[in-house]
Amino acid sequence: MAQLSDDCFAFGGPLMPVNDTLALLASRLAPLNGQEIVPLGTADGRILARDLVAPLPLPPFTNSAVDGYAIRGADIPVMAGKTFPVTDYVQAGMAARQAIEPGQAIRIFTGALMPDGADTVFMQEDVVVDNAGDAILPPGLRQGSNVRPAGEDIPLGKNVLKAGHRLRPQDVALIAALGMTEVEVARRVKVAIFSTGNEIVAPGSARGEAQLFDSNRFMLSAMASRLGCLVTDLGILGDDRAAIAEVLKAAASTHDLILTSGGVSTGEADHVKASVESVGTLVFWRVAIKPGRPVAMGVIQGIPFIGLPGNPVASFVTFALIARPAIMALAGSPSVPVFPIPVRAAFSYRKKAGRREYVRVNLRHGKAGLPEATKFPREGAGLLSSLVDTDGLVELREETTEIKVGDTVEYISYSSLI
DSSP: OOOOOTTTTOOOSSSBOHHHHHHHHHHHOOOOSOEEEEEGGGOTTOBBSSOEEOSSOBSSSOEESSSEEEEOGGGOOSSSOEEEOEEEEEOTTOOOSSOOOTTOEEEEOTTOBOOTTOOEEEEGGGOEEOTTSOEEEOSOOOTTTTEEOTTSSBOTTOEEEOTTOBOOHHHHHHHHHTTOSEEEEEOOOEEEEEEEOTTEEOTTSOOOTTOEEOOHHHHHHHHHHHTTOEEEEEEEEOSOHHHHHHHHHHHHTTOSEEEEESOOSSSTTOOHHHHHHHHSEEEEOOBSEESOOOOEEEEETTEEEEEEOSSHHHHHHHIIIIIHHHHHHHHTOOOOOOOOEEEEESSOEEOOTTOEEEEEEEEEEOGGGOEEEEEOSOOOTTOTHHHHTOOEEEEEOTTOOEEOTTOEEEEEEGGGTO
């Protein structure tokens, strides 16, 4: 469980730039203690607890890269084709019955163990087989051609994956190829999530005329689960400061992070601020980001607290750009920077300087097949359709004040954020 000082996030300045916010997270949040060993089949998405060293080379033996005929390099024809008797037949998973002799060829298939003494393979497309079954090999092939040496991919003892790496399907494949059936990973981050506000009710419940169904809690739980977190859904808390404070205090005793939605602005009905301050310390970051300025960070009994905005789009954007790096830091995985893709803007846009903005867009083929971004036709941080019906975000940096059609902008796909 993370144990932080009450003032570790203290910041008394104006709106905090996004980069400063991320730097503060990286400097204050340390990886949690605890590891576990899991079967390889469940390792996808988990954080590697220690460096993984290859216990054997890949490939573990020298093998043929093609279907063809194996010979000794000393026998390669030089000036003209040469006929070789075919003395053996080696399929993948088999071994030659004996070592190759001078002047012989062995029929071999892709992935098969190279016969002792053979070091070169002629592709079957380049070979003529005569009526007697002998192979006529052409001249000019380089010795060692079409052979995969043992350890060509990964040598024995190489550090193939570093601690803190978030395992992907290709990583799982590599671990399996090394013959391992389980792997040591960091324990999952325990995240408590709840929504706040009298204006929302749970889906399936009776909804009052002026109420909305809660969507943020399900979205945030799904996003945290995709990061490998163990999520505790604490439901919806009404606008009751004392009740919110009690839930925060209890959640801090059994979780590594508390994540809320709504109630972190400065309105009279925004009770989360006072609730957090009554059981811990909260400093409003007032991050210079749109959508999503009212993002709160605090500490409750040594456990980090992140309060996200109540509007769904703002909640999505701030989770992806702020809460996600915090979770990865707790999980022991270095934050992987998001690398936007330069695309052509098919829209015009104005913004204030000093604030980073994220515009919801679709990507399409533009002139000469180059990608271009088209803006969602409506504004508003409460429009869930603007997330569902778009492909990603265009990031407009603090110094940018205007975008014109044809300008180059930075595009971030949703797939890279969730």
